[in-house]
Amino acid sequence: MRRLVMVTALVTALAACTTTPPPQQPSAAPDGSTAPPPTAEQVYLSLGDSYATGFGPNGATGESFAALVARQSDLKLVNLACNGATSADLGAKPACGTDAGGRTQLDAAVQTLRTQKVSLVTVVIGGNDLTPCALDQQPVDCANRTLTNVRANIASVLAKLREAAPDTKIVGLTYPDVFLGAWVNPSFPNGKTLARQSVSIFEQFNGGLAAEYGKFGAGFADVTKATGAYQPLTQMTQHPKYGAVPASVAQVCALTYFCDRTDVHPTPAGHKAIAEAVSAAR
Numbered sequence: 007m008r009r010l011v012m013v014t015a016l017v018t019a020l021a022a023c024t025t026t027p028p029p030q031q032p033s034a035a036p037d038g039s040t041a042p043p044p045t046a047e048q049v050y051l052s053l054g055d056s057y058a059t060g061f062g063p064n065g066a067t068g069e070s071f072a073a074l075v076a077r078q079s080d081l082k083l084v085n086l087a088c089n090g091a092t093s094a095d096l097g098a099k100p101a102c103g104t105d106a107g108g109r110t111q112l113d114a115a116v117q118t119l120r121t122q123k124v125s126l127v128t129v130v131i132g133g134n135d136l137t138p139c140a141l142d143q144q145p146v147d148c149a150n151r152t153l154t155n156v157r158a159n160i161a162s163v164l165a166k167l168r169e170a171a172p173d174t175k176i177v178g179l180t181y182p183d184v185f186l187g188a189w190v191n192p193s194f195p196n197g198k199t200l201a202r203q204s205v206s207i208f209e210q211f212n213g214g215l216a217a218e219y220g221k222f223g224a225g226f227a228d229v230t231k232a233t234g235a236y237q238p239l240t241q242m243t244q245h246p247k248y249g250a251v252p253a254s255v256a257q258v259c260a261l262t263y264f265c266d267r268t269d270v271h272p273t274p275a276g277h278k279a280i281a282e283a284v285s286a287a288r
Contacts (some may be wrong), residue, residue, distance in 0.1 A: 010284055029061050047124045050081035053096060053111050053163075054130035057280070058087035062271045063263050071272070071280035072128065078281065081125065086111045092134045093159035093251055112163050119170040127167065127257045128284060129224075130179040132156045136211060137270060139198060140185055149207045150286065153214045160215070164222040178219035179227045182237035182257075182276060187264035189249040189255045201239070201255065208235060227287040229280050 052058045052072040076083035088102040088111065089122030101111040109117065118124060135156050139148035160178070167176060185204030188197035208230045216226045230236065239252040245259065248265065257266075261276035263269035272280060 008053065036160055047082050048080075048122065049118065049124045050076045050079065051115055051118055051124050051127045052082050052083060052085040052087055053115055053127065054087040054179070055091040055134055056087070056089040056271060057130045057133065057179070058085060058128070059089055059102070060277070061089045063267055063269050068178065068274060069277065071277040071284065073126070073254050074277060074281035075126075075284050078285065079126070084122070084124075086114050086118075087130070090134055091131065093131045093156045093163075096129075096131060096159065096163050104172045112166060116170045119174065124171060125176050126288065127171075127174060127176045128179060129160070129163070129176065129219075131160065132180075132211070132215065133181045133270065136207075137184075138208070140188070140194075145200060145203055146207060149211055151255070153211050153227070156211075157214055160218050161221070164224065168222050175223035175288060176219070176222070177227055177284055178215060178224055179284065180215060180229045181270075182233045182261050182268045182272065182279075183208045183254070184264040185229050186235060186252075186255050186258045187262065187268075190245075190251060190259065190265050191268055193268050197272040203253075205236065206241070227280075227283040227284050232283040232286075233257055233276075233279055234268060 008099045058072045060073065062068055072083060072085055072087070078086070084105045085103045086101040086106055091099070097110050097112040100106060100108055101114045105118065106114045108220055115127070135152050136149060139152060140143045142148035143185060164176070183204050185207070186201045188194040189201040191197055194200055212228055212230055216228065219226045234257045235254050237252070237254045239254065241253045242250050243253040243256050245251045245256045248259070259265035260273065261279055264274050277278065
């Protein structure tokens, strides 16, 4: 599957050794003018989890950041992302979407890179690895262990993507700090403690991801930073439902469903913010 078929190149080389064909003339339009030759459609390749699919509360699916980026960039979206995917799943479980062909996300991505004109790849992964740490007795230690595994899995994926397409633009993503929503979510008795810890958790987690993507010449969209999660928790604002809360908590309540429903997925405003972060990192 990963081997390149060189038949076309060989036929072309043999023909060049025998005869020199006349130069091809551009086709004429009905009005007599000449039209440029058709070009291959530019593709945007999306890998990752439910953030890329647009999955939301109660199983509903809306317009994801990937769909927004594709529409805004006038690119054809090939979305291989799967709901619930972890970083290990990229190379181990079948990809989703109509373009997968039964392959894993990684294998389908390599095939797409080798056969289509891909101008952008995004990878949003690691959230499903990290989320269980919210319920761990030692969330910081849990996050540190998780980061080691995520980095190793991402490195394996990026190495193969780069082998298939050395010069294609790749952008890695992070997530809004949904754990900040524990500040107001009654499902977390020690929610304020978790919210405070989450700031350092995401700073370290994202720093590790950024370093890994950087090794492979990939861009990095720090969505956590772009959505205001690194602001001091002493910066307060008035929320219409929760009253006086840190501004970063109010922000995550607007951009995700975590505060009200303990659902980590973005709202439409959240997907828009993520799309803007991707565009800025391209």
